[in-house]
Amino acid sequence: MRWYACTVLRIANCSGFYGDRMSALSEVLNDGPVDVVTGDYLAELTMLILFRSRLKDPTKGYPTTFLAQLEGVVSSLGGTKVVVNAGGLAPEACADAVRVLAERLGVPLAVAHVTGDDLLAKVPDLELPHLDTGELLGARQPLTANAYLGAWGIAAALDAGAQIVITGRVTDASLVVGPAASHFGWGRADLDQLAGAVAAGHVIECGTQATGGNYAFWQDEVSRPLRMGFPIAEVHEDGSSVITKHPGTGGAVTVGTVTAQLLYEIAGPLYAGPDVITDFAALSLAQDGPDRVRISGARGGPPDGRLKVALNMVGGHRNKMEFVLTGLDIEAKAALALEGLRDAMPSQPRVLESRLVRLDQADAPTNEQAAALLRVTVKDDDPEVVGRAFSSAAVELALASYPGFTLTSQPGRGAPYGVYWPALVNAAEVEHVVVHHDGRREVIPHTSPGPALAPADLKQPQPTASQTQRVPLGTIIGARSGDKGGNANVGFWARTDEAAAWLLGWLDEAAFRQLLPEAADLRVTLHPLPNLRAVNVVVHGLLGEGVAASTRFDPQAKGLGEYLRSRLVDIPVGLLP
Numbered sequence: 001m002r003w004y005a006c007t008v009l010r011i012a013n014c015s016g017f018y019g020d021r022m023s024a025l026s027e028v029l030n031d032g033p034v035d036v037v038t039g040d041y042l043a044e045l046t047m048l049i050l051f052r053s054r055l056k057d058p059t060k061g062y063p064t065t066f067l068a069q070l071e072g073v074v075s076s077l078g079g080t081k082v083v084v085n086a087g088g089l090a091p092e093a094c095a096d097a098v099r100v101l102a103e104r105l106g107v108p109l110a111v112a113h114v115t116g117d118d119l120l121a122k123v124p125d126l127e128l129p130h131l132d133t134g135e136l137l138g139a140r141q142p143l144t145a146n147a148y149l150g151a152w153g154i155a156a157a158l159d160a161g162a163q164i165v166i167t168g169r170v171t172d173a174s175l176v177v178g179p180a181a182s183h184f185g186w187g188r189a190d191l192d193q194l195a196g197a198v199a200a201g202h203v204i205e206c207g208t209q210a211t212g213g214n215y216a217f218w219q220d221e222v223s224r225p226l227r228m229g230f231p232i233a234e235v236h237e238d239g240s241s242v243i244t245k246h247p248g249t250g251g252a253v254t255v256g257t258v259t260a261q262l263l264y265e266i267a268g269p270l271y272a273g274p275d276v277i278t279d280f281a282a283l284s285l286a287q288d289g290p291d292r293v294r295i296s297g298a299r300g301g302p303p304d305g306r307l308k309v310a311l312n313m314v315g316g317h318r319n320k321m322e323f324v325l326t327g328l329d330i331e332a333k334a335a336l337a338l339e340g341l342r343d344a345m346p347s348q349p350r351v352l353e354s355r356l357v358r359l360d361q362a363d364a365p366t367n368e369q370a371a372a373l374l375r376v377t378v379k380d381d382d383p384e385v386v387g388r389a390f391s392s393a394a395v396e397l398a399l400a401s402y403p404g405f406t407l408t409s410q411p412g413r414g415a416p417y418g419v420y421w422p423a424l425v426n427a428a429e430v431e432h433v434v435v436h437h438d439g440r441r442e443v444i445p446h447t448s449p450g451p452a453l454a455p456a457d458l459k460q461p462q463p464t465a466s467q468t469q470r471v472p473l474g475t476i477i478g479a480r481s482g483d484k485g486g487n488a489n490v491g492f493w494a495r496t497d498e499a500a501a502w503l504l505g506w507l508d509e510a511a512f513r514q515l516l517p518e519a520a521d522l523r524v525t526l527h528p529l530p531n532l533r534a535v536n537v538v539v540h541g542l543l544g545e546g547v548a549a550s551t552r553f554d555p556q557a558k559g560l561g562e563y564l565r566s567r568l569v570d571i572p573v574g575l576l577p
Contacts, residue, residue: 009183011176011200012232015039015084016207018046018063024207025069028230029076032246035183038175039084040205041066044485045547047144047169048312048418050088061090067097074107082164083154083175089144091115091168092435098164110437112157114167116430119145119309128309128423132487132540137421142311147425149307150274151197152188153434153444154178160436169310171273173201180235188275188447195278195300196239198271203243203261203295204231209480210243210261211291212251214558216478216565217495221257224250240296242288253291256478256495259532263491265482267538268527269455270301272308274427275447277301281529282456297531301453305446306424315419315549316350317383321394323374324406326367330360333402334374340401341376344393349386351379353551373408377551379417386414420546422485460530461501466572473515474565476575477503481561486550488542488557490564493534499575500533506569507535515564518542 012034014024018041021027028037041063054061066086087094095113102109119126123145128137146169155178157165165178177197180186186193203210210231212222222228229249234242243258245251262280269281277300284297325333334356342348357373364370376394378386391411398405427446434442473479476499481490492507494500509526513519516539523540547555554560 007237009036009180009235010034010232011036011038011179011204011235013038013040013204013207013230014069015041016205016209017041017043018049018065020207022065022069024230026073027249028246029073029080031229031249034080034232036081036083036179038204039066039086040172040175041084041086042088042169044310044420047089047146047310048548051143051312054089059093062086062088062094066094067101070098071101071105074102074105074109077163081158081179083167083179084165085167085170085175087113087115087166087168089118089146089168091166095166095435098166109164110162111164111166112160112162112434112437114149114153114157114165114170114432114434116433117146117149117169119147119425119430122429123311126425126429128311128421128425131308131422131424132485137423140313140421142313142421143418145309145311147307147309147430148274149430149432150174150447151177151181152275152447153432155182156442156444157434157436158182162437172205173198173273174275176201176204176233176235177275184237191276191300191302192298193237193239193300194276196241196295196298197235198273198276198278199262199280199283199295199298200233200235200241200243202271203258204233206261206264207231208251209264210257211245211253212257214480215257215260216474216480216562217256221254222252226250239298240294242292242294244292253293255285255287255293256493258285258293258295259493259534260478260480260491262532263493263529263534263536264480265484265489266491266536267484267489267525268536269529270453272304274303274307277303277453279453279456281458281531284531299453299456302450303447304452305427305449307427307430309423309425311421311423312418312548313421315417315545316379316381317386317414318377318379318417319386319390319412319414320375320377321391322408323376323394324404324408325372325374325402326360326404326406327370330358330372331356336402337374337397338376340397341394344396346389346393347385349378349380349390353377355551355553357553375553383414388413390414418546418548420485420548456531458530460504460528461497463501463505466574468570469573469576470568470570471576472566473569473571474562475577476571477565479561479565481557481559483543483547483556485546486541486543488539488560490537490539490557490561491534492537493532495533497533500530502572502575503533503535504528504530512537515567515569
């Protein structure tokens with residue numbers, strides 16, 4: 001059902017994660033006209049955070065910040081729809097809390113919620129091998145298990161007159177696909193249109209990352225890099241869209257900012273979803289005026305009949321101590337500290353990982369600049385093994401180890417940590433349900449699988465040989481990185497056709513392994529995307545068992561792309577500024 005007589009549906013985003021700018025919803029509604037406001041609150045780690053919240057208060061289990069955001073704007077919503085996944089682990093409780101809020105403020109609101117994603121009770125009866133390793137779940141008992149639902153429950157709720165739709169775990173792009181499908185009357189066979197909405201949804205779901213936030217070339221393209229405006233997707237009936245923001249807000253919308261977000265946390269060009277497979281290789285971007293970028297050319301194929309499931313479980317207990325190593329003989333001091341620690345510990349933990357972080361300089365001008373860090377992390381099923389028995393053993397070395405012995409913290413107990421487990425499940429095992437604003441319960445059928453979509457066959461540009469100069473890769477190439485469970489994703493892109501031809505010709509697996517020596521023993525897959533002047537890279541297993549279990553300094557790989565941009569490579573001089 002078309003809610004307005006407009007041919008363009010303006011869908012804004014007001015949240016890219018649980019903890020995003022609290023004033024965003026008010027800003028999006030008050031700074032200019034929008035038809036729908038979406039909000040994404042659910043990163044993979046967030047489900048574990050919400051589980052802990054529900055342990056403390058069984059009535060919770062959803063991001064309560066959404067209620068605080070909504071309270072300030074309820075009376076000024078007008079006809080604007082709000083579609084958010086702020087239901088977390090408890091979409092019904094969140095919807096009820098919104099109704100209580102609206103009643104208290106005296107504002108009538110039609111609130112619906114989407115549920116059915118929680119598979120925890122069914123886990124013992126399902127085959128859920130690890131999506132990346134193939135390892136069987138076995139006797140492991142997850143704390144949360146949620147399937148990624150699609151857009152049709154959201155569309156049904158809006159069709160029935162809901163103004164606010166609360167979901168649990170749905171795909172991030174579904175928050176945009178659902179309203180667009182409802183408004184334009186798309187059906188399940190309108191695959192290209194649905195794919196276009198997926199692309200728009202993927203761009204705006206991380207909020208200001210589409211408007212200049214976390215952007216490699218911010219000094220060149222973002223004239224006002226503070227309080228960036230949240231993104232808006234102007235979706236058209238054919239599935240094409242224009243990404244923009246409210247006039248006068250900070251940040252910028254350029255082909256580069258949109259490209260960076262399209263590459264964020266994807267794998268290959270065929271982006272799988274519960275409603276449509278979207279071919280990112282077919283997308284075309286074009287500047288459509290100041291702070292306006294048009295996305296067109298989307299190709300869609302039918303889904304394969306499976307849904308992704310995100311499970312979180314307790315992996316054990318862990319603890320960490322950091323030794324400060326100063327001045328000369330850093331590596332010898334680190335070896336002595338480790339040997340002494342192992343000797344002093346009454347029990348050896350299941351896992352002991354050490355990482356020597358060389359921050360020190362030769363002939364340093366300050367004491368601090370002469371220091372390196374030895375970070376030691378231990379993991380075990382027994383909290384006592386990694387508790388005081390470990391941290392006190394480190395402290396006891398203070399007068400009997402390397403010269404200049406210093407620690408960055410006092411001894412302490414360990415803490416439990418979570419493990420992320422991605423899997424796939426047949427859609428038939430999941431009941432997708434919308435509870436309408438009038439209390440009516442409707443089961444939403446899953447889209448039937450169809451023939452696999454072949455990726456677009458696009459000609460790759462050929463680079464021209466020329467003299468090179470050894471400079472940082474980031475001199476001409478942008479990057480954005482992130483995590484998908486235990487895998488790290490890095491998208492590289494160029495801003496000109498000539499630089500893209502060089503990037504696509506130069507960046508193969510061998511070149512990437514030289515960029516990232518840590519990937520020497522890991523599987524690496526590269527996916528060229530010439531239409532986007534880009535290459536996307538997946539480093540399998542770099543983050544171990546996911547962000548909650550990772551012992552890396554950057555457990556979500558957010559800084560990985562910027563590290564790789566700093567690496568020196570041989571770039572043709574004709575491409576340099």
